[in-house]
Amino acid sequence: xxxxxxxxxxxxxxxxxxxxxxxxxxxxxxxxxxxxxxxxxxxxxxxxxxxxxxxxxxxxxxxxxxxxxxxxxxxxxxxxxxxxxxxxxxxxxxxxxxxxxxxxxxxxxxxxxxxxxxxxxxxxxxxxxxxx
Amino acid sequence: xxxxxxxxxxxxxxxxxxxxxxxxxxxxxxxxxxxxxxxxxxxxxxxxxxxxxxxxxxxxxxxxxxxxxxxxxxxxxxxxxxxxxxxxxxxxxxxxxxxxxxxxxxxxxxxxxxxxxxxxxxxxxxxxxxxxxxxxxxxxxxxxxx
Numbered sequence: 001x002x003x004x005x006x007x008x009x010x011x012x013x014x015x016x017x018x019x020x021x022x023x024x025x026x027x028x029x030x031x032x033x034x035x036x037x038x039x040x041x042x043x044x045x046x047x048x049x050x051x052x053x054x055x056x057x058x059x060x061x062x063x064x065x066x067x068x069x070x071x072x073x074x075x076x077x078x079x080x081x082x083x084x085x086x087x088x089x090x091x092x093x094x095x096x097x098x099x100x101x102x103x104x105x106x107x108x109x110x111x112x113x114x115x116x117x118x119x120x121x122x123x124x125x126x127x128x129x130x131x132x
Numbered sequence: 133x134x135x136x137x138x139x140x141x142x143x144x145x146x147x148x149x150x151x152x153x154x155x156x157x158x159x160x161x162x163x164x165x166x167x168x169x170x171x172x173x174x175x176x177x178x179x180x181x182x183x184x185x186x187x188x189x190x191x192x193x194x195x196x197x198x199x200x201x202x203x204x205x206x207x208x209x210x211x212x213x214x215x216x217x218x219x220x221x222x223x224x225x226x227x228x229x230x231x232x233x234x235x236x237x238x239x240x241x242x243x244x245x246x247x248x249x250x251x252x253x254x255x256x257x258x259x260x261x262x263x264x265x266x267x268x269x270x271x272x273x274x275x276x277x278x
Binding site for chain 1: 184201
């Protein structure tokens with residue numbers, strides 16, 4: 001797993017889904033996503049602009065996730081990966097589970113197949129351009 | 133006769149049916165979900181599975197809202213259908229048994245989840261049905277972020 005210690009909420013993605021980790025300034029394909037923006041504004045990342053974790057999202061497209069915190073890689077016991085309860089699963093399609101750490105802290109395991117790039121188009125969108 | 137567990141959120145007294153209480157624990161560690169509702173703001177780990185966290189302060193408009201990762205002094209683990217909920221509270225009082233005639237119609241609040249009122253230690257205490265409460269606050273299906 002790749003873990004991002006975001007000061008708002010720690011989150012994780014499976015290492016096999018990570019394409020690369022790069023300085024945010026080097027990612028220009030599309031706006032990077034801040035999945036935690038509903039919780040609080042993106043923390044300041046310093047003069048170098050922080051990093052992004054580039055992952056394979058829906059349709060295998062690369063999606064950059066803002067990593068506002070320290071990044072580390074580590075193994076996680078499958079028993080410590082707990083699926084979201086049914087009552088919350090529908091409202092949180094981009095979170096697959098929580099991960100419990102040895103220190104009892106928790107991390108959100110992201111559901112990458114639900115992630116789409118901000119520049120992804122809706123099917124048929126190009127065929128119906130605005131007339132305005 | 134009804135068995136109730138009185139709890140407090142800030143200065144508000146609430147009682148839940150003893151039959152729904154699976155466990156009473158200490159402070160809760162939980163994690164916020166970005167698209168969750170104020171009533172069900174996040175998740176906690178309990179007995180090897182993830183369970184939803186309910187914030188009664190958000191429902192009742194009493195006291196400060198929960199802030200991840202810490203809860204309140206005590207936590208009620210309540211059974212709701214096939215699900216278990218973690219409900220952080222400020223205090224849990226001694227369970228009590230009351231006669232049906234001691235439960236008055238709710239006057240302080242009239243929402244559907246308020247099924248009555250009883251007097252506990254001199255405090256007007258709302259008897260709440262969390263299944264009604266949570267069904268009415270079940271979060272809407274969210275779209276994936278983009």
